[in-house]
Amino acid sequence: xxxxxxSARMANPNLREEHHEWxxxxxxxxxxxxxxxxxxxxxxxxxxxxxxxxxxxxxLLGLGYPEEFGGVRExxxxxxxxxxxxxxxxIGVGGIPASLMVHGIxxxxxxxxxxxxxxxxxxxxxxxxxxxxxxxxxxxxGGSDVAQLAxxxxxxxxxxxxxxxxxxxxxxxxxxxxxxxxxxGGEGAKGVSMLLIPTDAEGFSRTQLDKKQxxxxxxxxxxxxxxxxxxxxxxxxxxxxxxLVIMTNxxxxxxxxxxxxxxxGRVCLEEAAEWARERKTFGKRLADHxxxxxxxxxMKQKLNATQAYIRMCFExxxxxNANPGDIALLKVQASETMEFCAREAMQILGGIGYMRGxxxxxxxxxxxxxxxxxxxxxxxxxxxxxxxxx
Amino acid sequence: xxxxxxxxxxxxxxxxxxAKADGTDVDLNNVKMSINPFxxxxxxxxVRLKEAGVATEVIAVSVGEKSCQExxxxxxxxxxxxxxQVETDGKVEPLVIAKLxxxxxxxxxxxxVILGKQSIDGDNNQTGQxxxxxxxxxxxxxxxxxxxxxxxVNVIREIDGGLxxxxxxxxxxxxxxxxxxxxxxxSLPNIMKAKKKQLDVYTPDDLGVAVTSHITQIKVExxxxxxxxxxxxxxxxxxxxxKNEAKIIS
Numbered sequence: 001x002x003x004x005x006x007s008a009r010m011a012n013p014n015l016r017e018e019h020h021e022w023x024x025x026x027x028x029x030x031x032x033x034x035x036x037x038x039x040x041x042x043x044x045x046x047x048x049x050x051x052x053x054x055x056x057x058x059x060l061l062g063l064g065y066p067e068e069f070g071g072v073r074e075x076x077x078x079x080x081x082x083x084x085x086x087x088x089x090x091i092g093v094g095g096i097p098a099s100l101m102v103h104g105i106x107x108x109x110x111x112x113x114x115x116x117x118x119x120x121x122x123x124x125x126x127x128x129x130x131x132x133x134x135x136x137x138x139x140x141x142g143g144s145d146v147a148q149l150a151x152x153x154x155x156x157x158x159x160x161x162x163x164x165x166x167x168x169x170x171x172x173x174x175x176x177x178x179x180x181x182x183x184x185g186g187e188g189a190k191g192v193s194m195l196l197i198p199t200d201a202e203g204f205s206r207t208q209l210d211k212k213q214x215x216x217x218x219x220x221x222x223x224x225x226x227x228x229x230x231x232x233x234x235x236x237x238x239x240x241x242x243x244l245v246i247m248t249n250x251x252x253x254x255x256x257x258x259x260x261x262x263x264x265g266r267v268c269l270e271e272a273a274e275w276a277r278e279r280k281t282f283g284k285r286l287a288d289h290x291x292x293x294x295x296x297x298x299m300k301q302k303l304n305a306t307q308a309y310i311r312m313c314f315e316x317x318x319x320x321n322a323n324p325g326d327i328a329l330l331k332v333q334a335s336e337t338m339e340f341c342a343r344e345a346m347q348i349l350g351g352i353g354y355m356r357g358x359x360x361x362x363x364x365x366x367x368x369x370x371x372x373x374x375x376x377x378x379x380x381x382x383x384x385x386x387x388x389x390x
Numbered sequence: 391x392x393x394x395x396x397x398x399x400x401x402x403x404x405x406x407x408x409a410k411a412d413g414t415d416v417d418l419n420n421v422k423m424s425i426n427p428f429x430x431x432x433x434x435x436x437v438r439l440k441e442a443g444v445a446t447e448v449i450a451v452s453v454g455e456k457s458c459q460e461x462x463x464x465x466x467x468x469x470x471x472x473x474x475q476v477e478t479d480g481k482v483e484p485l486v487i488a489k490l491x492x493x494x495x496x497x498x499x500x501x502x503v504i505l506g507k508q509s510i511d512g513d514n515n516q517t518g519q520x521x522x523x524x525x526x527x528x529x530x531x532x533x534x535x536x537x538x539x540x541x542x543v544n545v546i547r548e549i550d551g552g553l554x555x556x557x558x559x560x561x562x563x564x565x566x567x568x569x570x571x572x573x574x575x576x577s578l579p580n581i582m583k584a585k586k587k588q589l590d591v592y593t594p595d596d597l598g599v600a601v602t603s604h605i606t607q608i609k610v611e612x613x614x615x616x617x618x619x620x621x622x623x624x625x626x627x628x629x630x631x632x633k634n635e636a637k638i639i640s
Contacts (some may be wrong), residue, residue, distance in 0.1 A: 006422070017460050017463065018463075018581055018585060020460075021460070021463065021464060021467060021576070021584075022578060022581055024424065024464075024575045025467070025575045025578075025581065028575050029575045032575075057577060058575050058577050058578065059577040059578025059579055059581075060578070062578070063578060064581070072578050072579045072582060074582065075582050075585070076578075076582075080578070197539075259451070270489065316474050340492075
């Protein structure tokens with residue numbers, strides 16, 4: 001046991017040879033096409049557009065989507081997803097998977113609830129990496145309280161006229177379409193619909209949010225809708241049923257984030273353990289000081305617990321009896337673990353960890369976006385309490 | 391044209407190998423195994439020949455325990471059409487592997503056989519040459535470029551001091567060097583398709599080859615650890631130490 005990224009991953013009996021092969025090939029792709037440039041892309045707050053078709057070719061973008069739209073779904077299970085999110089987190093630049101894989105939250109509403117014509121228009125170019133899609137929920141006036149959103153879509157003949165704004169939209173600058181939550185009816189959750197808004201429509205504009213604590217490589221944006229006319233055929237699901245569309249999207253997103261957070265914590269463990277073995281202080285290795293040894297194994301302890309919890313949730317998702325409360329709390333477990341590992345790794349690395357250019361320094365900056373995005377820790381606990389009938 | 395490619399299961403090149411405590415062998419317990427990098431280059435070259443319309447079928451063959459089917463599947467995911475495993479037990483020497491491959495060559499009648507120049511575990515660099523001799527085929531080893539023209543294959547070989555071009559009559563044996571190509575990544579759809587491709591298993595008996603052993607491994611030990619260096623004050627001290635302690639200059 002050397003406490004590196006791979007050896008610190010506990011064995012998962014669900015994995016078969018094809019899963020290991022997927023990891024091997026994906027890692028090779030990432031180590032060749034992404035790793036050498038990752039830090040520069042983060043510093044430049046930009047990912048070259050050519051990465052999308054390359055990621056499509058290796059099967060990353062199409063993972064889990066129907067074959068008729070260019071995806072690969074037959075034989076694909078949660079373990080392929082776990083591996084993909086884990087390997088992407090290993091890069092240690094959170095903005096890259098956030099932006100590269102943002103169709104993972106933008107596209108499922110269309111795939112699961114959209115009309116056949118809508119799917120045929122959007123899914124093939126998105127899955128081939130030629131075009132991009134984002135998800136627009138959060139607004140400047142409110143985030144987690146989806147039922148109170150204020151962007152309106154008013155029916156006018158065979159169009160909706162959309163007015164309002166969305167913010168913190170990952171992939172928003174690059175998106176050709178945004179799966180957008182809009183108010184089509186009265187107050188509360190029952191008045192919300194999902195609408196696919198093309199970003200070349202008249203009245204649409206956007207600005208980049210480039211001064212973020214982390215996720216620099218991600219093209220996060222604020223979107224503005226000023227009398228944007230959207231055909232009624234772009235409705236995703238039924239009118240005023242948008243809340244259901246949004247809620248069914250969350251489990252997958254949270255599992256992906258939990259996997260990514262655990263793997264980020266494991267990167268911190270890997271870097272800290274390696275440093276602690278090399279660095280000498282007071283005549284011995286850092287790793288020989290009890291305070292440091294304990295930090296490292298405590299990281300491992302929390303990572304072990306999170307891995308086991310992730311596995312349990314995936315197993316219940318595979319069996320079709322997942323509890324959303326358990327998944328919500330898994331997200332909390334994962335963000336607390338990531339936060340702990342980033343903190344302790346930073347303490348072990350000391351000055352060198354504070355300098356830009358290391359994975360630990362970046363992961364440290366990306367703790368909060370994970371603890372807040374996709375449902376904040378507080379919202380997750382609240383959701384769980386309700387699920388458990390407290 | 392049928393192309394046969396040999397692939398070997400070896401310890402992954404990223405793994406730091408360790409000797410077993412009792413010194414009998416390398417410790418393979420829980421060690422990541424992969425396709426030998428030179429064999430991967432061989433598969434890539436065969437697949438490119440197929441994509442270029444030169445080859446009609448690519449067959450990946452491996453000799454080893456059941457687990458080597460994983461490496462055959464890797465080759466299938468990279469684009470080989472079907473696989474053959476010759477199931478053996480324990481260590482098999484290059485000469486026996488060459489004999490088994492010769493039997494597969496007799497069965498399949500490929501026009502071209504591509505192998506890695508050596509495997510990164512044993513580093514023997516023998517199997518391709520032995521197969522060439524046994525099958526009575528011309529051989530172009532250490533290839534950095536391959537071009538099939540009519541009934542010939544021109545191979546640019548990496549040799550000491552430069553490059554040598556040889557022209558071989560088909561059928562022929564080629565072994566790959568590092569610069570022949572850069573293998574692709576197998577895409578997820580191709581990994582899934584590879585599961586369904588045909589993979590035949592033979593025993594050495596089926597092929598009429600006796601697995602014999604001519605080499606006894608006596609001991610495996612780690613190389614001596616490097617001693618820590620020292621810092622010298624100045625050039626004079628350095629020269630003095632090189633002269634009088636290390637005695638490598640006079």
